Amino acid sequence: MTEHTIPVDVIGPIALDLAMNAGSIRVAVDPTLKQAQVVLKTNATSGPSADAIRDTAVSLNGQNLRVRVPDAAGGVSGSTTIRMGGSTMTFSGGSGVQIVGGNVYVSGNGGGKVFINGREVTATGPAGDAVTPITAEVHLPARSVALISTHSADTVITGTLARLEYDGTSGSLVADRVGDLDVTATSGSVIVNEVTGPLDANLTSGNLGIGAYSGHAARLNLTSGNVRMAATAQATGRLTVSATSGCARITGTSHLNVRRRVTSGYVQIS
Template sequence: MSTTRFTATTPGPNWAYLYIPDGTVTVTADPALPHAVVTVSTPEDHGPLADAVTNTEFAEAPHAAGIPSFTLDIPEPKNARTTGNITVDVRLPGTTSSIRLASNSADLHAHGPLHAVSLVSNGGSLRAETAHTLVAITETGTIEAERIDQSLDAVTTSGTVTVGAHNGNFCRVHSVSGDVSVTATPAASGEIEISTGGIITTRGTDHLSERSTALQPSS
């Protein structure tokens, strides 16, 4: 196994920017954690994947809003016969940290309350427990959020989108063919906009401004 670990020098909540070709990313918000900690690993002892883990770059800088941030950049494994078995474990302090993942097909699993969750990926999926805001763009990956407290903006080609409890004031989902399911709570307000060629299911949205559009398949 090859492992590399990084610890942020600035305590408290952080913005995490991750650039990962493939693999699995697990993010956990921990109110008791003083500093952000990132662990990158692969079961391989040597070879392209082990080299990618060893050559991972970590850099800290202030975020535009004055919040501490860091960037994690894993290089594309060279001549790797297999992909997807690099794992990244991110532990973020507090309940207001944020993460943005850009990848080819890495999946993102977010546990605990986070302020902003963002995914831009070709085939990666996203599963989040609680996010203040969530933005996701993926072609074939699925998007699942247990709770959204402010806003959701999701775009997929064929991936499904499921929101268990929308408490916010804005929800927009566009998919070419993926199924979309959104359940709103009485605390939700504002607009819900959904367009897809798949199945649309909404619950608890009578008090909201809802616009659902069923797209026709292209000929």
């Protein structure tokens, strides 16, 4: 395993700016924590993923922490990911897989190599290195904010973030509780249990679910995606919904100032 702990030599809440295109991101907000902790890890001890961790760019300016994890050489970009029953299959680079009579045939630009747990499997035994997933484990003090940019990483946030800006493509975000939420998602999935502040969401062929919205201003811009949201009695102000060939179902809005614009989409607001 390769592991790198990023030093955060400040006390109290921070503003985290994290860019990591693939892998998994785990953020936990702990009210008892005095100092942020950030750890990058991967199962491989060498190879492209280990190199990417070692080449990560980090800067700390006051309470602002900026982390840039480079793409692992040979990693999957421009890929298609299929998720079924908690498992994933990713296809990229023009390769192909066939399963015939219990046998697996692999072909592709890389010569049809097979990797298991980051090691190449050959007729004579394991050899070589491959891209293994990188995990970012982040622990933040209360009142911290985060900006997360990713392509396909799965992001899970537990606890309460004061503000979250999320920009994702084909990845997924699951969060407990957020104050201010600013989301840009393309063909991904975003689920937030509770939003207590302003909400700004731009969705393209993805899915957005807000369990309980109690902020004072919300704007939802939807293009061929799906939105489900429930406003609470504590929500106030304006709710603006723009939908183009998308579907939005929003409840609990009778006391809000609702503005809608629909182009060949379906919007149900009650």
